[in-house]
Amino acid sequence: MAAFDIQGFYKKLDEHFARYDNAATERFLMDSLAEAESYMIIPSECSSCSDHTDHTPEETVACMSDQEKQWILECSDSRIAILNEMACFYRGTSQFDKCLHCFALVKDEMDNRGLEHNSAYAVVMLNMAGALRLMGKFEESLAAFGEAERILQTSSNTDAYEFAGLYNNTGLVYQDMGRLDLAAQSFEKALEYLQKVPDNDAEIATNHANLAITYYNSGKAEQALACLDKALSIFETLDGGMNPHYAGALNTKAAIAYHAGRYAEAASLFVTAGEKTKLIFGENKDYALLCRNASAAFSQAGDSDSAKRYADLAEAVSAKLN
Numbered sequence: 001m002a003a004f005d006i007q008g009f010y011k012k013l014d015e016h017f018a019r020y021d022n023a024a025t026e027r028f029l030m031d032s033l034a035e036a037e038s039y040m041i042i043p044s045e046c047s048s049c050s051d052h053t054d055h056t057p058e059e060t061v062a063c064m065s066d067q068e069k070q071w072i073l074e075c076s077d078s079r080i081a082i083l084n085e086m087a088c089f090y091r092g093t094s095q096f097d098k099c100l101h102c103f104a105l106v107k108d109e110m111d112n113r114g115l116e117h118n119s120a121y122a123v124v125m126l127n128m129a130g131a132l133r134l135m136g137k138f139e140e141s142l143a144a145f146g147e148a149e150r151i152l153q154t155s156s157n158t159d160a161y162e163f164a165g166l167y168n169n170t171g172l173v174y175q176d177m178g179r180l181d182l183a184a185q186s187f188e189k190a191l192e193y194l195q196k197v198p199d200n201d202a203e204i205a206t207n208h209a210n211l212a213i214t215y216y217n218s219g220k221a222e223q224a225l226a227c228l229d230k231a232l233s234i235f236e237t238l239d240g241g242m243n244p245h246y247a248g249a250l251n252t253k254a255a256i257a258y259h260a261g262r263y264a265e266a267a268s269l270f271v272t273a274g275e276k277t278k279l280i281f282g283e284n285k286d287y288a289l290l291c292r293n294a295s296a297a298f299s300q301a302g303d304s305d306s307a308k309r310y311a312d313l314a315e316a317v318s319a320k321l322n
Helices: 006-019 022-038 057-062 066-092 096-112 119-134 138-154 160-176 180-194 201-217 221-235 246-259 263-281 285-301 304-321
Strands: none
Touching: 006 022, 006 066, 022 066, 066 096, 066 119, 096 119, 119 138, 119 160, 138 160, 160 180, 160 201, 180 201, 201 221, 201 246, 221 246, 246 263, 246 285, 263 285, 285 304
16 A cells, blocks of 8 residues: 555646645645645555664664565655645745755755765755745855756766756846846757657747747837747647636737837736736736736726826735735
8 A cells, every 4th residue: 555645646736736726735735735634644564664763764774574674764754845836826826835844855865865976856846946936045045046957967867857847937136137138048948858858838838928028128018928928829729728827928018019019908918917917826926917007008008097096006015025
């Protein structure tokens, strides 16, 4: 009997995400973690001695049966997987203190098992670096990405998808820092790896959307629009139009329309992006920003009532998050 049904966990988690009920998803994650941790007490039916409680950790391991050791490893794997999913959930809902706490627990668990040079550890570092970036801690984020890169380059089980994620997300940090040449280099490098990975339309679309922002901010409007059109044409076909990154691409298109003076079009796109963000992630930091963008666009379009409504929404969400 498996210590914890991790495949069943992932299936149920996908079902929760599909319902867009963040409160229920959080409860499921917390309940799953508690269940997985409850299995970490060695089952009495497979104990090789009557009592492990008076032993040192080394003595406890030494007197375990192979069945016991396998049980503990399965429990640990499940705990790592659930905590990583919790951290990513909290990152998506802008609960960054909880997010970093979960990542710290994952790292401790993996450190205790000597997994700090494994590609799975690098993936955790990638996820944590993404959270640090969203918190505006860019140098810490780059340091975490650098550690992940060192692990991936020396790991025997690294694949192209992991390198693509590394360089795509590193590009986001450089983009946020205004270091656009480095951002473009990172995104272009990510695309080279993505083209080696089958069935990854979502990642390719996201990469094109990121490149579009960088090119646009670099004054390369024609290249930006070409990338954005590629991204949006893919996103429209994914997940019933509810891919988590679709809103970001819509936001970019709205920003381009805004700066071109097409304010009504921009307002509509900002609102649509905000609605998708709220449905998937709830009223998070990105939702507040999209409401603020919509308010500015409505104001420029001469719709003062809508401008005030979205400005009030942005302020209320920001106050709640703070």
